[in-house]
Amino acid sequence: MSDTTIPSNRGSLRRSGRNLLKLLSGKAINAPLGLLQISLTIHLLGDKGYGFLILIHSFSQTIGDLAEFQSWQTVLHYGLKPYENKNIPLVQRVLRFSFLLDICSAIFAFIVGILCAVYFSSYLGWPPEWRYLGIFYSFSVIFTTSATSNGILRLLNRYDLIAIQGTVSTSTRLLGILCLILVGGGLTGAVGIWMLASIVSFSSFLTFALYQLHRHGLLKGFLNGIHEGLTKDLPGIWKFAWNTNLNMTFSLAFKQITTLVIGGTLGPIAAGYYNIANKIAEAMAKPIVLLQSTLYPEMVRSWQSNKPSHLYKMALQITLLTGVFTSILLLILPYIAVPIMHILLHKDPTPETLTLLYWLAGAELVLIWGMSLEPILITTGNTSGAIYARGIDVLIFLPMLLLSIQWWGMTGVGPATVIAAFILIFFQAFFILLARKKKKLQRS
Template sequence: MAQNRTPVGDAQPDPLDQLRHSDGLHRILRNLRLLLGGRAANAPMALLHTSLAIRLLGPRDFGIVVMLYAFARSVADLVDFQSWQTVLHYGIRPLSDRDVPVFQRIVRFSLCLDILGGLAGGAVGLLVATFASGLLGWPSDIRTVGQIYCVAILFMASATPMGVLRVLNRFDLISVQGVTATAVRLVGTLALWVLHGGLYSMIAVWIVAECCASAVFLTQAWRVLAARNLTKGLLSHFNDTLRDVFLNHIGRDFPGIWRFAISTNLNSTLAQAFSHVGTLVVGSMLGPADAGYYRIANQVATGIAKPATLVQTTLYPEMARLWRDRATTRLYRLATQIALLAGGAGCILLVLAYCLGDVLLRLMIGPRGPEALGVMLWLLVAEVITIWGMPLEPLLITMRRAGAAIAARSINLLFFLPTLALMIDWYGLGGIGPATAFSTLALIVLQFCLVYQLRNRSGAYSGSAS
């Protein structure tokens, strides 16, 4: 491992110097405010785009667009190594020690994972779209379009910019990716209204949105690195990183890094079973129109809960810093504070959704809005349950117990998918919400038991560094 150290430049103050003595909960709330600023612009644009798109295309064609996106997103999640977590967990110490070469080595390794994951995802997506599109419920006439949509997977499986912005505490820029994608979709949809575009044009707009979002996000991360004099030599040694990967030098110099990267990938893949895979199951069993309605209900539910769920985005860096300092009492106290704060906010949002959800869905999809209301409320209940248990999975991953997090999600997935299929078969679209809510509750109970067992075993409170 490189031992020479390069001082971080004076263009910007070192973020860890600013953070070392400040309160973790205060930083989380401050960063949450920055994220909400971006989401404040994103939410109305997303709702407007969805409303325009379903009226332009109709329920069936909009459902096809949603199914293609869910397929590409699911494949990307399958191959995505969640490299932002690798940057955060293995990059925060060398950055704190001003060991720039080692920090850059971690960033290059993360980029390498993104590239390999994107290429693998594109290949897997192309094979599935070619030989198994019927199993996904795709109409036969969109197979070629589905193959073309796999281009978007190359840009979806990129998480290194997220890790860079998190470790450097630039949460004000993290929402850029989502806002960019939504803005491109909205502008494209408005153009299609004027030009009388159809299904294939809308699919092209969604592909372009992913490409633009990835490019803007990568540019923002590069600018932040450059402002702190962290780009010099970053890419010039990329060939060395390829040798690091294929000869496993990186594994010897950073013990456990491969296991951590693979574990977070598996955990993320299992987590997506509650979102994009759900869309695929609905589409294959009920058809494109119901897949579209499910997507809208899920989008509204997650959008309403977003102010509370965004807390998790700011939580990982704080937990990583406390774990680095072995301040485990403060770590558990922070987790409890966040659960109470975010859970209370989630309950308030659920009440608001119950009062306003019908009006919102009518505005978005017209007379069929009430049909999606029940699904939306059940999905929001699932979101609120997730919010109450929000700190549990970050605790397991931060404390290098990603295997336990994977075990919990694996057990839960074995329960969720059969339950989802059975409930859809019995109750149609209305069965999706209860299946999701009860499966989410089971997951949170499992994660709580694992964290409680880990806390008792390690004697964290008695051995705290705080």
């Protein structure tokens, strides 16, 4: 079968499976390194120091994600077909557009990050004596925009390099923390190590991407067609880029923004405990999340080849497989949660933290059962439906989160997260069905 032949449904799943194994190979290395790094960091800094480190890192990630366009989706959506058709000038135009978005995002994130760190640190839960460290770390926000590099490696099917790159940041932090323990460093050194990890991770991602472009002959004459304009023969690319960016902005409510809200209301120690519980819950679902990322190119191939039945059948098969797998993992979690948290915290977790973990794991399970919905919305061009679903979810979740924390403390985060997960998949399914109904009416 040639490279441009549209694969069968079984072929798409096999390719996704191979790419998943590549990503999992990186995670198999990264997971124990990450747990060891967390344990050593808490040992070095204590609960409060680790919590503060998580707060300033979440702040940097939030600003970066808010500013960053999800250029990897743009690269796949607009670059896959011309790449398979060997239309190099059009592929280069897509990449130039995407790189420009990343550069503008980085500049905007840098300016906003510094201003927010200087003027709003008191609202972020940063202890006054460590405020200067938070301001210093906010400079790292410029190194959070690697979406185009990610998209290039996906486009060229180099998931093995994505797996390798995924271990770079964790390895850098681990080695840095080990050095600090040996020489007697403290929080200032840890902040510097985490900032260095961001820089090294960004640089490695960009290096991998540029080298692969060179190997495939996509860098030759890269700037020759710049006079033709950024978006020639790319209809709707600006709308697609803005919509995917807004969708990611809304999805932050389940990630860094939750950490920031907890830190601002309950303090850095609570933020650290939430971060650990959330990492364990996410680890349970990590293979599934990685599988979702490998499905995007296959869905794009199916849709652009006018094979919607292939797309929906693949989505259904994946949903059933991953849903059952994650449900089994959730049943095992109560038997391993306490030992894992004891290793990380160097003491037994509080009942409050343990309860929060189970709630967060339940939310992950709900999201896994709906994991195919958002890729379907984006792949089929219904990015507005994805945004509306996320937007409605956030409008309900954030007030609910604040009230839950006020009434029940950190334990209240769990039920709010589970309810929000149900709301999200409900509206995603609703907008998929609504779009399909409209198409049927148009045909009749």
